[in-house]
Amino acid sequence: MHHIEVVSQLEGPHLAQLPELVDAATRADGHEPIGEHKFLRLKRGGDLGVAVLAFEERRLAGYAHTLTFGEGDGRRVSCEFVVHPDLRRRGVGRMLLSHALMHAVSQGAARIDAWAYNDAPASAHLAAQFGFAPARRLYHLHRHAGAQADAPDGPPAPAPSGARPTGPLGLRPFRPGEDDGRWLALNNRIFASHPENGAWTLDDLRARMAQPWFAPRDFLLLEAEGRLAGFCWVKVDERGDDGRVGEIYVIGVAPEQRGRGFARFLLTTALGHMATRGARTAAVYVDATNAPALALYEAAGFHRHHVDICYTRDLRVAGHGTAGPARPDEAQAAA
Numbered sequence: 001m002h003h004i005e006v007v008s009q010l011e012g013p014h015l016a017q018l019p020e021l022v023d024a025a026t027r028a029d030g031h032e033p034i035g036e037h038k039f040l041r042l043k044r045g046g047d048l049g050v051a052v053l054a055f056e057e058r059r060l061a062g063y064a065h066t067l068t069f070g071e072g073d074g075r076r077v078s079c080e081f082v083v084h085p086d087l088r089r090r091g092v093g094r095m096l097l098s099h100a101l102m103h104a105v106s107q108g109a110a111r112i113d114a115w116a117y118n119d120a121p122a123s124a125h126l127a128a129q130f131g132f133a134p135a136r137r138l139y140h141l142h143r144h145a146g147a148q149a150d151a152p153d154g155p156p157a158p159a160p161s162g163a164r165p166t167g168p169l170g171l172r173p174f175r176p177g178e179d180d181g182r183w184l185a186l187n188n189r190i191f192a193s194h195p196e197n198g199a200w201t202l203d204d205l206r207a208r209m210a211q212p213w214f215a216p217r218d219f220l221l222l223e224a225e226g227r228l229a230g231f232c233w234v235k236v237d238e239r240g241d242d243g244r245v246g247e248i249y250v251i252g253v254a255p256e257q258r259g260r261g262f263a264r265f266l267l268t269t270a271l272g273h274m275a276t277r278g279a280r281t282a283a284v285y286v287d288a289t290n291a292p293a294l295a296l297y298e299a300a301g302f303h304r305h306h307v308d309i310c311y312t313r314d315l316r317v318a319g320h321g322t323a324g325p326a327r328p329d330e331a332q333a334a335a
């Protein structure tokens with residue numbers, strides 16, 4: 001027997017069983033089921049987000065969370081969800097997705113996106129049942145950590161030559177409190193057209209800096225001619241069977257500084273740095289349409305490990321959403 005709780009802030013009782021659910025799913029599926037961004041926002045509360053918790057008796061059987069982006073016609077809801085590996089094929093996933101859909105409709109969203117990590121037949125099937133279609137692909141790329149593809153312990157990359165004639169080039173760790181404002185301004189400029197990464201606030205940055213994995217020495221800022229020109233933020237953490245992984249959490253170069261070798265320099269330096277931090281594997285997530293970044297990583301020896309798929313459903317289409325509301329029984333009818 002299931003019961004559902006929908007909350008706009010995750011607090012003690014909700015969080016009690018969540019780590020066990022996430023760990024069990026990560027072990028069973030080989031990847032984390034939910035992303036950090038929505039989760040941190042829900043812990044903070046006050047955003048347009050909800051968490052949906054499905055209980056079987058008192059046990060947490062499944063979890064979904066949503067975040068609402070944009071306004072008016074452009075308003076969309078993005079969601080992620082996970083069902084405990086011991087409790088799959090019992091309708092929990094359908095129930096979670098139904099509630100996420102109802103929430104999106106109640107928000108007046110034009111669209112709902114659902115992320116399927118390491119796209120599996122179960123996600124593809126459920127997505128199709130609910131009228132979702134694949135929209136975005138996110139590649140997970142891996143390689144070994146180390147300064148160079150063919151020589152992990154080799155010397156660091158030379159500084160990009162393009163910077164030398166016009167002035168000094170500086171690479172240094174991020175200084176929390178001091179660099180926050182200008183880093184945010186550059187990040188939001190670099191990712192201006194990105195659906196999630198281009199509207200970071202100080203609270204978003206502070207929430208990351210409060211994470212156990214955060215270390216300023218892993219967050220490299222590149223200055224050229226006295227101005228912030230780019231950055232490479234590395235996240236080093238333990239990931240089950242993969243051991244210690246160094247993730248290129250975010251890398252970016254100011255639009256006016258591109259094509260000077262800065263990203264290659266940052267990436268090579270970061271790969272060497274993560275090796276000194278004990279990471280054996282380097283990982284990065286990149287949108288399948290981001291040709292410059294894919295070329296950068298492939299040239300540095302990264303290969304495709306797996307793909308996440310973002311499924312989307314238009315809620316303005318008659319019979320799907322606002323014109324024909326999503327109901328918990330909708331999935332049963334579709335099944």
Ligand SMILES: CC(C)(COP(=O)(O)OP(=O)(O)OC[C@H]1O[C@@H](n2cnc3c(N)ncnc32)[C@H](O)[C@@H]1OP(=O)(O)O)[C@@H](O)C(=O)NCCC(=O)NCCS
Pocket residue numbers: 190191250251252253254257258259260261262263264265284285286287290291292293295296297299
């Ligand atoms: C991707 C990005 C970091 C590249 O920065 P950059 O400083 O211009 O890159 P570099 O000059 O160091 O180029 C290094 C390599 O990247 C690839 N590359 C860079 N720009 C490219 C472009 N416009 N088209 C194709 N490949 C490109 C090439 O392989 C290049 O090597 P090459 O010059 O020998 O061909 C930059 O475009 C950026 O900040 N984009 C927005 C943020 C982003 O998408 N980050 C990655 C998220 S996963």
